[in-house]
Amino acid sequence: MNQELTIAFIGGGNMASALAAGLIGKRCGAHDVHVIDINQAVLDRWAVQGTTVSQAPDDMLARRRLWILAVKPQYLKEAVMQCRPFLQEDTLVVSIAAGISAETLSSWLGSDDKPFTRIVRCMPNTPALIGAGASGLLALPGVSEDDKTVVQQCMRAVGEVTWVDTDAQIDAVTALSGSGPAYVFLFIEALIQGGIKQGLDEDQARTLALATVTGATQLAALSHESLQILRERVTSKGGTTAAALDVLQSQNFPDIVQQAMLAAYTRAAELSSEFAQ
Numbered sequence: 001m002n003q004e005l006t007i008a009f010i011g012g013g014n015m016a017s018a019l020a021a022g023l024i025g026k027r028c029g030a031h032d033v034h035v036i037d038i039n040q041a042v043l044d045r046w047a048v049q050g051t052t053v054s055q056a057p058d059d060m061l062a063r064r065r066l067w068i069l070a071v072k073p074q075y076l077k078e079a080v081m082q083c084r085p086f087l088q089e090d091t092l093v094v095s096i097a098a099g100i101s102a103e104t105l106s107s108w109l110g111s112d113d114k115p116f117t118r119i120v121r122c123m124p125n126t127p128a129l130i131g132a133g134a135s136g137l138l139a140l141p142g143v144s145e146d147d148k149t150v151v152q153q154c155m156r157a158v159g160e161v162t163w164v165d166t167d168a169q170i171d172a173v174t175a176l177s178g179s180g181p182a183y184v185f186l187f188i189e190a191l192i193q194g195g196i197k198q199g200l201d202e203d204q205a206r207t208l209a210l211a212t213v214t215g216a217t218q219l220a221a222l223s224h225e226s227l228q229i230l231r232e233r234v235t236s237k238g239g240t241t242a243a244a245l246d247v248l249q250s251q252n253f254p255d256i257v258q259q260a261m262l263a264a265y266t267r268a269a270e271l272s273s274e275f276a277q
């Protein structure tokens with residue numbers, strides 16, 4: 001564990017909690033983490049874990065090397081402006097906010113003649129809570145290789161990591177893995193409801209649905225075969241799976257998923273232009 005790493009979460013809600021659950025104990029101790037959140041009930045939940053907390057930025061923030069900006073995009077500029085006076089030369093800023101570009105953050109954190117460039121945009125997801133997350137990362141040019149390593153090691157502590165080159169690609173990561181757990185949860189909910197409609201009780205349907213999605217995912221990850229081959233192995237000619245897949249294909253299931261992803265991507269771009277500069 002790297003005891004040198006000190007972290008501040010600006011915004012201590014769902015995603016900050018998921019990240020901290022993976023980071024505390026692996027990358028830092030609870031006492032190395034400072035949480036700033038306007039909501040006292042949220043802070044009370046953090047304080048019992050042994051982190052320091054405050055409702056507004058203070059000197060503790062200046063003493064935290066890694067800042068993780070974790071408020072909703074709509075509140076990010078206000079939060080950044082409140083935190084900016086505490087920024088140090090060696091502060092490394094990671095923003096997990098959907099849609100807000102690295103360039104916009106750079107202008108908020110810096111001044112016209114000196115934009116702040118030690119910024120990494122990160123798009124994580126909530127399975128980070130159990131160390132099974134997936135994150136996309138984008139570094140501004142001011143980020144050193146050492147800083148990139150720090151961020152990469154943090155995010156590796158909570159799951160898979162991939163670096164991308166553009167804000168548009170971070171929006172694509174948002175549409176795929178950032179929002180993706182919600183699509184999968186909806187699919188599992190539908191499987192459970194389908195099982196119940198066909199006569200299973202809720203516990204049975206839930207157990208089978210979760211085991212099916214986990215098993216299929218693990219098989220896909222461990223197998224050397226393509227997803228298409230794995231799918232075809234389930235699909236006996238004239239059998240039950242073929243009947244089900246016919247319905248999914250005729251309703252354009254792949255297209256529906258891609259339309260949903262496009263809506264997420266488009267919303268990220270909207271947030272970007274709404275809050276730019």
Ligand SMILES: NC(=O)C1=CN([C@@H]2O[C@H](COP(=O)(O)OP(=O)(O)OC[C@H]3O[C@@H](n4cnc5c(N)ncnc54)[C@H](OP(=O)(O)O)[C@@H]3O)[C@@H](O)[C@H]2O)C=CC1
Pocket residue numbers: 010011012013014015016036037038039042069070071072073075078079082096097098123124125126178179
């Ligand atoms: N949830 C997810 O799956 C993912 C979220 N993200 C991104 O993470 C960010 C946080 O999302 P999420 O954790 O879901 O949101 P939450 O609303 O759960 O958490 C944000 C917290 O920040 C607090 N807050 C608001 N304004 C300020 C401020 N000025 N200073 C300090 N704290 C403040 C909020 O208080 P209050 O509730 O009282 O307003 C809330 O407790 C978003 O930008 C989102 O795009 C990225 C990937 C996945």
Ligand SMILES: O=C(O)[C@@H]1CCC=N1
Pocket residue numbers: 098174178179
């Ligand atoms: O819904 C959102 O906007 C955030 C970003 C990705 C997941 N949750």
